[in-house]
Every structure is written in structure tokens, then in C-alpha cells.
Amino acid sequence: MSRHLPARLGLRVFCFTLIALLSACGGSSGSSSSTNNQQTGPMTGGGTAESKTFFDQTLTAADGEDIAFTVFVPENPNGKALPLVIHGHGFGLSRLKDMENPDPINGFVQNAEITAQIAKRAWLEAGFYVISFDQRGFGDSTGSITVMDPEIDCRNVSQIIDWAETNLANLGRRNNDPVIGSIGLSYGGGFQTVCGSADKRFDALVPLATWSHLPYSLYPNETPKSLWLDILGVVSAGNLEPYLITAFLEATTTGDINQDALERLAGNGPRSFCQKQMGRTPASADALFIQSANDVLFNMNEGVENYVIEL
Template sequence: MQKASLRLFAASTLVSTLLLLSACGGGGGGGSTSSGNDEGNSGGNETPQTALSHRSGNSGVAETQGHFDQIISASDGEDVAFSVFVPNNTEGAPVPLVIHGHGFGLSRIKDFDDPNPVSSFASGDVSGDVSRRLWEEAGYYVISFDQRGFGESSGDITVMDPELDCDNISRMIDWAEQNLPNLGYRDSDPVIGAIGLSYGGGFQTVCSSTDKRFDAIVPMATWSHLPYSLYANQTPKNIWLDLLAVASQGKLAPYLIQGFIEATTTGDISDEIIDELATHGPRAFCQGQMATGLSTADALFIQGSHDVLFNLNEAIENYECWKANGQDTHLLIQRDGHIVPALQTAGSQILFGTDEQLYCDEQVLNTREVAADFLISKLSGSAANFRLPDICFSLAASQQGTTFAEVPRGGQLRELPPSQVIPGGLSSLANLLQNIPLTTLLNTLSALPVETLAVVQQVAAGLADPASLADSADDIVNLLPEELIVQLVAPAQFIPLETMTSAATLAGIPLASLVLDGGNGEDTTLYIGLGRIPAGGGDAKLINDQVLPITGTGSLLVEMIGVSEQVNSGDTLGLMVYGFHPYFLHGAAIAQPTLPTGLAGTIDLPLVQ
């Protein structure tokens, strides 16, 4: 426990600072840019919808704009806190309800004009801006709630447990049906939409599957399968696990705390924890593992190609799942999303980024307007007048983008030249220690046993083999401050695949068919991603900042992480292979014996000319 707490203390300082910095610049521009939702676009439910009506026996009540706070009881006696925004509705007309969910570590919107910087951060992202527009301009009810364990909602944080978190949502909707006099109905069901990013997207996909009263959802930068998000191929994504642990402020359910400790120390999370987390995402509903079945809400998914926490594959899986279930579904790919502090940068926010505009063939779409208009079209019955492409990969930097009817998987097969790669990172750890002044090094690692500290001194002085750090790598990493940990980057091996003869776009999921031999056998762990060397030369750059851990040896068929990138004539594309990577930083990964691993196979690139 002590090792984990030391590491998390370093992350805590960083997160606290970054949250405040993010809050100061979090609003982003909300300017009106034509969304261009006109001819030439697929998608959009063209079935005419019936007009909204009041609940049976209710004739409507004139209401003036305002907001108030409410607390109700959860099934286990905990508090469920939310704020209700009542629109100006002098005629007492029936109107929809939109539910807004906040991100992990934050809390609900209590007042759209609250000057508090953290509150401004919560209400100033895209989902907060859209919620405000729907309340003030569209005249909808809006409820913004504190997720379980955050803000004024009590209880352990259970990370979207269908039985606990979603029961809170259902009880909140029950309350709305009983207490919002102008809540609109269609075919005897309340008309309800939802919006939120990250954790605020997770409640939509999971809880609209347990409670079918949702009509339309806009999940942004969210997950499909938490074991993939946080523990892909049995490799913990420690950079984000540490940050999420800090953001939970010690309120995680006990089994989740145990999982975080296991990830930070041994790197092995118990099967029981993984099995439980697997039920906390839409994949379980899509695959028929949950009794209630999948959501029946129409959906607009928005995801970032550089999002390391919840990558493109998760949004693609969600999109394909909803589409196969018969829902009107759309997927918009932009650049950012969750951004790793110190390793990535994003727009006007530090921990999160969103493109203001999306480029889809000839269309220029405003992200905020598209999200709002999608909900309005679905909830107010004007869907026949709204068009969106099914799938759009937008590249804001070059102001271009491509639309698809299906997400490309591969398409251009390239041979991977046989190569040797080296797992582990003890040499990189030794180099880092050698670059730290000796006095600083000794003070930083003073908690180590005397005999271990002596080995560290020998390695730092270049007098001992880096392999001698193997047994103490975990202890060393857990004592290093975050600003040093982010410097612990192993150089990638770039294996060229193709030099481009014309410009093209990488858009979709690359497929890898690999054969690995030697190394550490089934304990071998490597990290792969696509890379690019620009036509003018220079260092290889990891495309979209994305790497995927692969484990073991033998034949592997891998869906690599989805990409969205413009490539130019003369650029060289290749596979980047890391012996370890700071996204997945724990002692066992670094301390892998540096035994050469043979690598060969093919990479199927989703190249669009």
C-alpha cells in the first residue's frame, strides 16, 4: 500500500494543478458556425414522429426559467443529488428532458453562470454548452446530476455498476416523471435525451441499456469495455489508472482500490475484478451478457483519435453495436479527447480537448451545434429535417475529412520486414538515474533499503549492469516524482513499411498479423503503433500518440488502435515497436529481461487515397 500511495501522491499534485489550469481555459469558443446539415448526407431517421403530449391527466403548467437543487434516496439509502433547470414555458407546452452527466472527478452543473473555476470547467465543455443551449434556447428541461460518490451524491464510486449507478439514474427519471409538470411524452413514454463526456458518456451507454426510457444519447469520449480501456492484453494502463485513482479522492469501492494497487505494483489485476468491470460497459449488453439487452436510444458518438484513455476502437465498437441493433447511429472522429498530462497537448484545455469544427467531405460542422441539433431532431420530432454522415473522420489541422458508410479495417497489405526488437526498459531507467544529480537521486530514493540504494548508486555511476536493477525497478519507479517518470521513455524501433508516392489519409483500424519468437516467451510484452517519418527526413513520429501492448510469442492477429492522420507524398510509414512505454509504466514491464525478440508478419493499413 505504501508504494502505491507514494506514486499516487506525485500524480495528485499534478492533477490538482492541471484541473485548475484546465478550468481557466475550459470554455472554448461557442461561436455559431454553420453546421451544414443539408443535402448529400446519409443518416437521419426520416420516420415522422408524433407530437409531444403531456402525461395522461396533466394539462400543463406555465413555468418561468429557473433552477433548483434536489436530493433523493438511492436503493441502498445513499444520496442522489441533482440540479433541475426549468425552461421559460409560459404556455405550459410539453417539452423533452435532457440529462447531463459530468466527467470522472468532477461534479454536476448547479448554475451555468457560476464563477467558480472548477464549476466553470464542468459547465464549459461541449456537453455543458449544449445543455445550456437546450435549456435556454430550445426550452427543454435539463437535469445535471452528481454521479455516485462525486459531489453531493454519496456512496462508493463503483464506475458505472448497472445495478447501483444506473438505479440512481432510473430513480432520478422516476422523480422527473412525478415532478416536472410539462415533461413531454410520446406513445406514453417520457421523451428523454442525454449528453456528457467520458464518465458522463459511460452513464448514457450503460444506463440507457438498463432503462429504456432514453430516446437519444450523445456519448463523447467514452468506453465500450473497461478491461480493454485500462488493461488491454493484461497490461495495466498505469498513466491513467494513477490519475483516475487520484480523481476518485479515496472513494472507490474496496475491490477497485485493490485493483489499482495490483496494477501499480505487480501489474497483474485479479480475474474477479476484471470480470466485474466487464459488466460495466456496453459491450456486455451488446453481446447478450446482460438480461436487459442493449439500449434502444438513437446515438451520436464523438471520439478523439489522440485519446489514449478511450481510443477510437471503443467508439467504433459502440457505433457498430448500436447500428447492428437497428438504432439510428452516427460516429464523428475528431482529434483530441483525454490527454495525458506532460506527454500530450490539446486545444484550449489541458486534460481534455475537443475540436470546435469537424470536416466531413464538403461539410464543415460545428461540434456543439451538431450535438444540440441531433438531440433536438430526435426529441422534438424533426428528425426528417436533420442529416449527418454515418461516419466521419475529421482532420481539423488540414481542414479536411472523409465520410464512410462503414469503418475501414485494413485495405492496403504491407509486408513487415523480419526484425529483432528488445523488450523491457532497464537501460532507459539506468540512463534516467544517471542524469539525476547524485544528491537529488539519493534524497528521492532514500526510502529504499540500504543495499538497494547501493546498487542504484553503482548503476547511476555506470559501474554496474542495468540488469542489476531488475528486482528493485518497481520500488524505484514508485518513488520517482511524476516529472521524472514522464521522461522514462524508451526509444522506439521504427520498421519501415512503405514510402508514399502520393498523399493519402489513414482512417480506420490497422490490422496486424505478427509472428514473434524468442524473447521472454509468454512473458514478452511489447508496445506497437504506426509511425511516420516526414518526406523531408527527421525522427519517426508515433501516429495519433497511440500504442497497443501485445504479449507472448507465436502467431498473433491484432486489431491495432484506430488512426486518423493525413500522410503526404514522400512520407515513410512504418511500425513503431517499444520495449516499454510510459502509458503502461510499472516495475514488471521495465524489468523484463532484455532478450531479443524476433518479429515478422504483415500490417494491413486503412489507407484512403
């Protein structure tokens, strides 16, 4: 899985700087201080013939909220063992529900958003399982928006993986570990770097234009990116966690963000795992970071840091 997904991406990537990473939290896959989950050899499993289909699924999160996602099953008459690709959408958007005949809004998003096109190719051309999910507080997933709190958002993602392990008949495995990759842009990249650090079952990540450290993204040199904070506040439709609403209001009215909010935001990024903050120990996954040179929210520095940060 981790060998083939980046190669397919190369056909679709344009005007981006590509940074290859062999393991999370540094440029070496040999770090003894991370939990390395990489497996080699052929996938095992399978044996059940499946026809191409897709369907919606809803789980109940640990806090009682809904986790909504759509499962895309490829044509697989021989019951081959297959990898799974998990797709996450950008901030303010929602999941892919129909990749063949989408409604006008979803169709526009799919045509404009490269990771949606990649997810479609993974299902229809590569013959992979694909799950596209509504991130907490967006689409049909309920709850307030935490901006990728590992204890909340990543617990939801782990529940989706639990469901996949139980219900995808031909999900491939290596040494009894499911073969799972992920794709997503911006907020859909953040779920990968944070949840891929929290859950060792990810094998390959492809985060596009995402963050390493949210205080730097939103409040560099103690200067708020007011326009971006206003945009994020609007597209969240007032559904942000209360501390984030307060922080965004502070930023736009006083130019400051309180320290408690900054510390909580700092915990919602891969740096907190790579530096073992709050007692965290990161998992490891192959990754391909793709960062735009002219992105003023998650700039090139964040992509570089995601690549070079050391434990």
C-alpha cells in the same frame, strides 16, 4: 427530440470524428432482439405555465445513499410539452449547479467542457428541461464509486427519471413515454451507454469520448494503463469500491489485474448488454457517438465498437 438534439450539437463539435448510430447494439434500428423504445409523432402533455428557474434536489437511493441533482426549468409561459436532457459529468468532477452565474471552479469547467455548454444552450436557447446530476461518489452524491455498475449507478439514474416523470409539469411524452435525451463526456458518456441500455426511457444519447469495454480501456493486451489508473485513483479520493482499489494497486505494483475484477469491470459497459451477458437484454435509443482520434484512454476503437457491435 432525437431528431433535433444532434443537429444542435453540430454547431459546437470540433476536432472529433462523429459516428451516427440509429439504435444501440448495432448499426441498424431494426434489430428485433433489442427493446426498441423509439416513438414518432408530436409530443403530448404540457399545459402549465412555468418561469425560468433552477433548484437542487436530493433523493435517497435504494442502498440509502444520496442522489443529488440540479433541475433547470426553462421559460415556458404557454406550458408547451418539453423534452428533458440529462447531463452527466466527467470522472472526478461534479454537476452543473448554476449555468448563468457559476462559481469560479464551475465556471472554468463549463467553459472548458463542451457538454456543459450544450446543456446550457439546451436550457436557455432550446427551452428544454435539463437535469445535471452528481454521479455516485462525487459532488453531493454519496456512496463508493463503482465505475458505472448497472445495478447501482443506473438504478440511481432511473430514480432521477422517476422523479422527473412525477415532478416536471410539462415533460413531453409520446405514447405515454417520456421524451428524454442525454449528454456527457467520458464518465458522463458512460452513464448514457450503460444506463441507456438498462432503462428503456432514453430516446437519444450523445456520448462523447467514452468506453465500450472497460477491461480493454484499462488493461489492453493484459498491460495496465498505469498512468491513467494512478490518475483515476487520485481523483477518486480513495472512494473507489474496495475491489477497484485492489485492482488498481495490483496494476501499478505487479502489472496484473485479477480476473474477478476484470469480469466485474466487463459488466460495466454496453458490450455486456449488446452481447446479452448475465441475462441482460438491452433497451434501444438513437445515439450520436463522438470520439477523439487522439484519446489514449478511450480510443477510437471504443467509439467504433459502440457503433458496430452486433447482438
